[in-house]
Structures are given as C-alpha cells and as structure tokens.
Amino acid sequence: MSTIGIGVVGAGNIAEFHLAAYAANPDVEIVAVADIAVDRARARADQFGAASAYASVEELLADPAVDAVSICTRNDTHVQIAIAALGAGKSVLVEKPMARTVADAEALVAAEAVAPGILQVGYVRRWSTNATVLKTFVDAGDLGEVYYAKATCLRRAGNPGGWFADRSVSGGGPLIDVGVHFIDIAWWLMGMPTVVSVTGFTSDRVGDRGNIENLTRWRSSDHDASENTVEDLAGAVIRFDNGAVLNVDVSYSLHGRDEVGVRLYGDRGGAELEPELLVFTEQHDTIVTLAPQIDSTTFEMEAGFQNEIDGFVAAVRDGTPSAVPATHGLVMTKILAAIYESAASGHEVVVA
Ligand SMILES: NC(=O)c1ccc[n+]([C@@H]2O[C@H](COP(=O)([O-])OP(=O)(O)OC[C@H]3O[C@@H](n4cnc5c(N)ncnc54)[C@H](O)[C@@H]3O)[C@@H](O)[C@H]2O)c1
Known part of the structure; x- marks a missing residue:
C-alpha cells in the first residue's frame, strides 16, 4: 500500500491526540472518523481533513479506504469494536484498558491470532x-x-x-x-x-x-x-x-x-x-x-503519542509483528x- 488509510472510532478527548499524531505521519491518510455522536465525528473529520464522518463503527469498517483503525471509545466497547475491525481485515490500535474482563481479553487474543492485520494496545508510556x-x-x-x-x-x-x-x-x-x-x-x-x-x-x-x-x-x-x-x-x-x-x-x-x-x-x-x-x-x-x-x-503526552502511532504505522506498513500485542493486554x-x-x-x- 502506498499510504495507509486511517479510521478513528470515538471522537472524544484522546482521539485528538491520535489524529494529531497521524496527521504528522507522512505514510498516512486520515480517511474517516466515526462517533455515535455524529456531530463530534464531523467536527474531528473537519479538523483533520478526513473525507468521511460516520455515525457508526459499522459504516467506518465497511469503508474500503480504511486500512487501520484507532479505537478511542469508552472502555465497554473496546473488545467488541476491535474484534469487528480485525474481522473486517483492518489493523487495530486499541486504547487502554484493552478489556474489562479476562474472558473478553481472551476472545481478543483469539481474534488477533487468526487476523490478517495486527493489533497494538495503547500503552503509550x-x-x-x-x-x-x-x-x-x-x-x-x-x-x-x-x-x-x-x-x-x-x-x-x-x-x-x-x-x-x-x-x-x-x-x-x-x-x-x-x-x-x-x-x-x-x-x-x-x-x-x-x-x-x-x-x-x-x-x-x-x-x-x-x-x-x-x-x-x-x-x-x-x-x-x-x-x-x-x-x-x-x-x-x-x-x-x-x-x-x-x-x-x-x-x-x-x-x-x-x-x-x-x-x-x-x-x-x-x-x-x-x-x-x-x-x-x-x-x-x-x-x-x-x-x-x-x-x-x-513522560510527555504529545511526543509519546507520536512515537506510539509512528510505531503502529511502521508495523502496518512493513508487515512486522505488533510491539504490544493483545497477549500483553491479557496479562x-x-x-x-x-x-x-x-x-x-x-x-x-x-x-x-
Ligand atoms: N492513553 C492515554 O493516556 C489515554 C488518556 C485518556 C483516555 N484514554 C482512553 O481512551 C478512551 C476514550 O477516552 P476519552 O477521554 O477520549 O473519552 P471521551 O468520553 O472524551 O470520548 C469517547 C468518545 O467515544 C464515543 N463513543 C462511545 N461509544 C461509541 C461507539 N460504540 N461507537 C463510536 N463512538 C463511541 C463517545 O460518543 C465519545 O465521543 C478510553 O478507553 C480511555 O481509557 C487513554
């Protein structure tokens, strides 16, 4: 792939750090932002020049221009969205905490093992x-x-x-x-x-x-x-x-x-x-x-997010293993x- 198409799910506070870091990465095109509060998705899409703003994760995952997804929603949705994104063939950067229960974390590890894409957990520190x-x-x-x-x-x-x-x-x-x-x-x-x-x-x-x-x-x-x-x-x-x-x-x-x-x-x-x-x-x-x-x-937040997202993008681009796989999130x-x-x-x- 020439540039990696990025979709960001959840357009709240932490999404702005993800989007700013993607915007500074030359290998990336920010394609879409999704939020159940669609006005929030539209505002973030406009702020960072994304073509599409969606009201649901399903619409974003159906967008063929999206290669990789940052999951920046509240904690109760991380695992469900990550499994859906991996299943749709996307690579995933999921915010912490990866999961709320051990059973959920194990389900995500199982999904990661058979997915074509990679999953990276957002341990930015x-x-x-x-x-x-x-x-x-x-x-x-x-x-x-x-x-x-x-x-x-x-x-x-x-x-x-x-x-x-x-x-x-x-x-x-x-x-x-x-x-x-x-x-x-x-x-x-x-x-x-x-x-x-x-x-x-x-x-x-x-x-x-x-x-x-x-x-x-x-x-x-x-x-x-x-x-x-x-x-x-x-x-x-x-x-x-x-x-x-x-x-x-x-x-x-x-x-x-x-x-x-x-x-x-x-x-x-x-x-x-x-x-x-x-x-x-x-x-x-x-x-x-x-x-x-x-x-x-x-620890400085902007620099930490830039390094985290540059590492994620490089792994997706080069087809190398995730530096922070779901198995670490399971522990x-x-x-x-x-x-x-x-x-x-x-x-x-x-x-x-
Ligand atoms: N790495 C860090 O240092 C760091 C810092 C802050 C927050 N976080 C994590 O980031 C995540 C988001 O935190 P935040 O502070 O941005 O919260 P937030 O409340 O500001 O934003 C969450 C957004 O997700 C949206 N949303 C909720 N369910 C959704 C769904 N099913 N589909 C699409 N959008 C949905 C909400 O409408 C909201 O806009 C949390 O899991 C939090 O733990 C990480």
Whole structure:
C-alpha cells in the first residue's frame, strides 16, 4: 500500500491526540472518523481533513479506504469494536484498558491470532523516550536482576467523572484507568515476568471531589458529576515467578500530594523512570547517580503519542509483528481483575 488509510472510532478527548499524531505521519491518510455522536465525528473529520464522518463503527469498517483503525471509545466497547475491525481485515490500535474482563481479553487474543492485520494496545508510556532509554540500560544488565519495583500514580482530585466514574461502563476507577499504564510500564521494564499472585485493596472514602473549585482537571466528554461508582484508591502487591515483587498505589481522590513514580530496584543498580529518569548504581566503591541527558527525562503526552502511532504505522506498513500485542493486554487484564477480586475477598488471589 502506498499510504495507509486511517479510521478513528470515538471522537472524544484522546482521539485528538491520535489524529494529531497521524496527521504528522507522512505514510498516512486520515480517511474517516466515526462517533455515535455524529456531530463530534464531523467536527474531528473537519479538523483533520478526513473525507468521511460516520455515525457508526459499522459504516467506518465497511469503508474500503480504511486500512487501520484507532479505537478511542469508552472502555465497554473496546473488545467488541476491535474484534469487528480485525474481522473486517483492518489493523487495530486499541486504547487502554484493552478489556474489562479476562474472558473478553481472551476472545481478543483469539481474534488477533487468526487476523490478517495486527493489533497494538495503547500503552503509550512504553513509547516515551525516557522509557526506551531506560529499557536499553535494563536489557544491557546495568541493574542486574530487578527484584522489586514500585508503580505509583496518585491524584489528589483527578476523577474525570462521566463514564469514567460509572463502573458498569469503565470497569473500575483509577486502577483500570491510570493504574494499567503504570503497572504495564513497570512489568515491561522488569522483563515481563510471569505473574503468580496478587494481593490488592480498594477504598472509596473520599468520593469524586466534584465540589472542588478553581482547579482544571481531565473531564470525560459526557461529564455528569452525579454518578460515581468507582474506587478512589487502589493498591496491590504483585508477585512474579522469578521472585520479583511489584508494589502499586493509584488514586483519583486522596488527601495528599499528587505523585507519579515508576521505580526499579535490582541487585546491581536501580532506576527511576518517573518523575524523572535517573539510574542509581555504584562505581569504584562509590555510590553514583546517572542522569541521562536526553530531550525529555519525563513522560510527555504529545511526543509519546507520536512515537506510539509512528510505531503502529511502521508495523502496518512493513508487515512486522505488533510491539504490544493483545497477549500483553491479557496479562494486564488478569492482574487488574485479580486486584479487584482480592480487594473484594480480602485474600490473596493466585493468577493462572
Ligand atoms: N492513553 C492515554 O493516556 C489515554 C488518556 C485518556 C483516555 N484514554 C482512553 O481512551 C478512551 C476514550 O477516552 P476519552 O477521554 O477520549 O473519552 P471521551 O468520553 O472524551 O470520548 C469517547 C468518545 O467515544 C464515543 N463513543 C462511545 N461509544 C461509541 C461507539 N460504540 N461507537 C463510536 N463512538 C463511541 C463517545 O460518543 C465519545 O465521543 C478510553 O478507553 C480511555 O481509557 C487513554
């Protein structure tokens, strides 16, 4: 194919990041945008010069000019749309969380295995330069064996409301929304070890903090502050078959400091990916901290999406395997489901 025809399903907030990155990729033509709110699809199509705006995913998938699809809809539709798109012969970039249940994730893995196209899960943090640089250090053995890691994303007043706060649509709160990014990046940097068991907890004592004024925050396109059925806070201890442990804490609402952290501890060295890339080790019986000199030592959203979408387009163009296949999304889905199950039961959950 000369240029790759792109269709974007879901024309809300995150679709704009996808569309801007496709628009900057010379191998792409943005062909169509679809949204059940067709005015929103039309506005995004006009904004990015797409020929067609559709009111349904079925119309977009029937468009022969569409070779590959970004799925930017709310969480409850990801798997159904991804399976339909793969079945229509399209390649797929599906936003996180890939799935809300293990059964759904397994169905998508099965669809991916027989599809002519590829599927890439939208773990955008893996594509950030600070992450790819740290991965080269880890893979070269500079940290030795990583036996402990921490993944933190604490928001003081960060509940987006709307469908994000409706468990029946989203599948959960900060754990499935932002926790999935931080658990995935830590797991990937740890070398993707096999999960053995999970102990988790959730809390909902603070609420969505919809009363807070004078503070701009990420809002769902259909924000309605009246409904909130998701946790405020979640945490977990995840054990792997190589003996390593990953400690997680994430929140939408918390009386404490906003914080992001991805930290790795190995027997030869350690590292912080977030809040800022640093490597900790020792040389000549002296403790040293390495501060890699790169354009950005933290995660930046526009650059992360550009790298993610450039990687997806290159794989579709070259016919190479997905860098982030549905099998990775299945592992994340199993971890998230086990954390919620452990929180509900109060017991450790063995992950098969
Ligand atoms: N990678 C990231 O950092 C990141 C950041 C934000 C959101 N997200 C993910 O992106 C997805 C969308 O989030 P958002 O913030 O853009 O939400 P949003 O509410 O702003 O937009 C979702 C859009 O999908 C449309 N939609 C819903 N069901 C549809 C269907 N069946 N067919 C077509 N359109 C449909 C809605 O009308 C809406 O316009 C979510 O899964 C979210 O988890 C990822």
